[in-house]
Amino acid sequence: MKYALLNDEKIEATKGAKGVCPSCGAELIAKCGELKVNHWSHKGNRNCDKWWENETEWHRSWKANFPIEWQEVVHFDQSGEKHIADVKTQSGWILEFQHSLLNPEERLSRNNFYQKLVWVVDGTRRKIDKKQFEKMLEESKPLPTNVPIIRTYFPDECRLLKEWHNNSLVFFDFKTTKDVAQSMLWFLFPKTPLHSAYLSPFSRASFIQLFNSDNFDKFFDDIIQPIHTEITKGELKQQAANTHTRTRALPRFDGHTSRRKRRYRRL
Numbered sequence: 001m002k003y004a005l006l007n008d009e010k011i012e013a014t015k016g017a018k019g020v021c022p023s024c025g026a027e028l029i030a031k032c033g034e035l036k037v038n039h040w041s042h043k044g045n046r047n048c049d050k051w052w053e054n055e056t057e058w059h060r061s062w063k064a065n066f067p068i069e070w071q072e073v074v075h076f077d078q079s080g081e082k083h084i085a086d087v088k089t090q091s092g093w094i095l096e097f098q099h100s101l102l103n104p105e106e107r108l109s110r111n112n113f114y115q116k117l118v119w120v121v122d123g124t125r126r127k128i129d130k131k132q133f134e135k136m137l138e139e140s141k142p143l144p145t146n147v148p149i150i151r152t153y154f155p156d157e158c159r160l161l162k163e164w165h166n167n168s169l170v171f172f173d174f175k176t177t178k179d180v181a182q183s184m185l186w187f188l189f190p191k192t193p194l195h196s197a198y199l200s201p202f203s204r205a206s207f208i209q210l211f212n213s214d215n216f217d218k219f220f221d222d223i224i225q226p227i228h229t230e231i232t233k234g235e236l237k238q239q240a241a242n243t244h245t246r247t248r249a250l251p252r253f254d255g256h257t258s259r260r261k262r263r264y265r266r267l
Helices: 057-063 103-111 125-138 161-163 205-213 216-248
Strands: 003-006 007-014 016-018 025-029 041-042 071-076 083-088 094-098 117-122 148-151 168-171 184-188 197-203
Touching: 003 125, 057 083, 057 094, 117 161, 125 148, 161 168, 184 205, 197 205, 205 216
Parallel strands: 094 117, 117 168
Antiparallel strands: 003 007, 003 016, 016 025, 025 041, 071 083, 083 094, 148 197, 168 184, 184 197
């Protein structure tokens, strides 16, 4: 972890420093070397939070965008269970920055534990993920909306989408540029009835600003939720129309017609 407590204040790991775990109160050891980022560790192989994992520089750079008091906050649920959130905003949103592979059971557990959870997923952990994602974008269909949203019909062909296409709020980070103002994320809308995946490019700078200004609640209520509702209605309407058509229409030649594909800028 990045922070330990000393006299109830958060301190970073430096050689010879002493501190205690904010979750369990046990003494922590400062690990400072050249191969890994400086961090605090419990003695031996112990760890009081089974969800905690070794951090990368990617984790640290993301957490550094938010106030220190929001970073590594111990979060409790009604039963008294507790875990250390990467970032917890003033309005209660939890930001989890996920680099390593996460099994579906643990991902579901975290979604249930953190009621207001947003995932930021490192899209560069596996070399194949970026290539699959780019290919999927090229084959996807843009929606006729005033905001850039694309629909992909076969999310299982992209490993990242196959793993994360559920009812979570997920942003993919492909580290397109070191310039935060220019770097883009990709937002994956929650799953819909027909299981098609919908994605939208999202400014990294806007993401950071929305949470630091505590405006993500309003953004969720005014933008994300209405769009998702309209997408769902459209899918259900299309499903009903297709069912009616299949019972009455003659065979069609759609599979032999050419369609122009809109190509998206490579990440």
